[in-house]
Every structure is written in C-alpha cells, then in structure tokens.
Amino acid sequence: GNSVTQMEGPVTLSEEAFLTINCTYTATGYPSLFWYVQYPGEGLQLLLKATKADDKGSNKGFEATYRKETTSFHLEKGSVQVSDSAVYFCALSGGTSYGKLTFGQGTILTVHP
Amino acid sequence: DAGVIQSPRHEVTEMGQEVTLRCKPISGHNSLFWYRQTMMRGLELLIYFNNNVPIDDSGMPEDRFSAKMPNASFSTLKIQPSEPRDSAVYFCASRGDEGVLTAQYFGPGTRLLVL
Numbered sequence: 001g002n003s004v005t006q007m008e009g010p011v012t013l014s015e016e017a018f019l020t021i022n023c024t025y026t027a028t029g030y031p032s033l034f035w036y037v038q039y040p041g042e043g044l045q046l047l048l049k050a051t052k053a054d055d056k057g058s059n060k061g062f063e064a065t066y067r068k069e070t071t072s073f074h075l076e077k078g079s080v081q082v083s084d085s086a087v088y089f090c091a092l093s094g095g096t097s098y099g100k101l102t103f104g105q106g107t108i109l110t111v112h113p
Numbered sequence: 114d115a116g117v118i119q120s121p122r123h124e125v126t127e128m129g130q131e132v133t134l135r136c137k138p139i140s141g142h143n144s145l146f147w148y149r150q151t152m153m154r155g156l157e158l159l160i161y162f163n164n165n166v167p168i169d170d171s172g173m174p175e176d177r178f179s180a181k182m183p184n185a186s187f188s189t190l191k192i193q194p195s196e197p198r199d200s201a202v203y204f205c206a207s208r209g210d211e212g213v214l215t216a217q218y219f220g221p222g223t224r225l226l227v228l
Contacts, residue, residue, distance in 0.1 A: 034216055043117075043204055043219040089156070093215070099144070099168060101217055103156050
C-alpha cells in the first residue's frame with residue numbers, strides 16, 4: 001500500500017536559515033503530492049501541491065518538486081522566519097489508497113530569532 | 114469564502130457521556146473526511162463520505178463511534194459512551210469533485226477532553 005516517510009524532527013533553525021524537510025513516498029501509479037502545515041492550536045492548511053512528475057509546487061516562499069525517479073517531494077525554503085514555526089506534513093493521494101490521503105508522521109520546525 | 118466549519122471548538126465531558134461533533138463542509142464539496150489526532154498515534158482517518166454515502170469506515174475504532182451525513186452540508190461524529198482514551202483533536206476535511214487526486218481542506222478541529 002501507500003506510505004510516506006518524513007525526516008525525523010524536531011528541526012531547529014535560526015531566522016533566515018535555509019530549510020529542507022525530506023519526504024519520500026511509496027505508491028503505485030501517479031499519486032498527487034501535498035505539503036500541509038499545522039500552526040499551534042490550528043487545523044492543517046494546504047501549503048502546496050504537485051499533481052505530476054517534475055511539477056513544482058510553491059507558496060509563501062516554500063517550494064517542493066515532484067521527483068518520480070527518486071520518489072521524493074522535499075520541502076525547501078530559502079530563508080525561514082519565526083512565523084514559520086509549525087508542524088509540516090507530507091501527504092499523497094492516489095495509488096492504492098483510492099480517495100484517501102496518506103500522511104507522513106509530521107516534522108516539527110522551530111525557528112529562533 | 115467560508116472554509117470547513119466545526120463545532121464545538123472545545124468539549125469537556127465526563128466518561129460515559131454522549132459527545133456529538135459537527136461539521137459543515139465547504140459549499141460544493143462532495144467528499145467529507147473525519148480524522149482524529151493524538152500525540153501517540155498522529156493523524157488517523159476515521160471515516161470518509163462521498164456524495165453523503167460512507168465509503169470507508171475502517172478507521173472507526175469501535176462501535177461506540179458513529180458518523181452520519183444526512184445532507185451535503187452537514188455531518189456528525191458521535192461517541193457514545195465516551196471514554197478518557199477518546200480525548201483527542203477531531204478534524205473534519207472536505208474535498209471538491211475534481212477527483213480523488215485533489216487536495217482536502219481541513220477545519221479548525223474540535224478539542225475533546227473526556228474526564
């Protein structure tokens with residue numbers, strides 16, 4: 001079945017540092033890939049998405065590229081801010097889990113001034 | 114546009130009581146999902162509906178949990194009787210009819226504490 005693996009957290013960075021959160025997946029066919037962000041005390045918000053190989057999703061300075069050859073969808077941001085402190089979830093839809101999202105375990109990001 | 118609406122936002126109850134959580138999906142969305150989030154188990158899909166019909170309820174933990182979707186704009190998740198291990202944040206999400214590969218949109222969640 002489908003699975004999503006995220007890098008272990010928590011990740012702690014200083015403001016303006018470069019961010020990478022790794023995400024790899026296992027799925028048959030051509031799933032869609034997503035990054036969701038959860039701020040403290042809130043629900044999950046869609047951050048960005050990609051629906052086919054080599055697509056790049058981007059939003060609020062974050063980017064991720066759908067790499068089918070490496071089955072990866074790593075999240076990057078060139079310069080993080082304190083306000084980016086949150087939990088980030090990689091997810092996929094499609095493959096064997098028709099209609100359902102498969103989530104990674106989440107990565108806690110803390111950005112210090 | 115209004116997003117997914119959930120009520121109540123917080124619920125504190127005593128063991129054995131009935132709890133009803135409510136969700137209003139985004140207008141025009143035809144799929145609705147109920148999730149539970151805990152520190153120990155992370156995000157778990159409990160049940161999802163398509164066009165008001167339950168498609169997959171394999172995540173519903175036991176018979177104490179039930180979910181209904183009487184129409185396209187309303188769903189409930191009921192726990193009867195509630196137990197302390199049901200304490201969690203319960204999220205509702207909805208998805209449009211563009212297909213199963215499109216994104217789900219989440220509500221703010223209901224924080225449930227069962228004493």
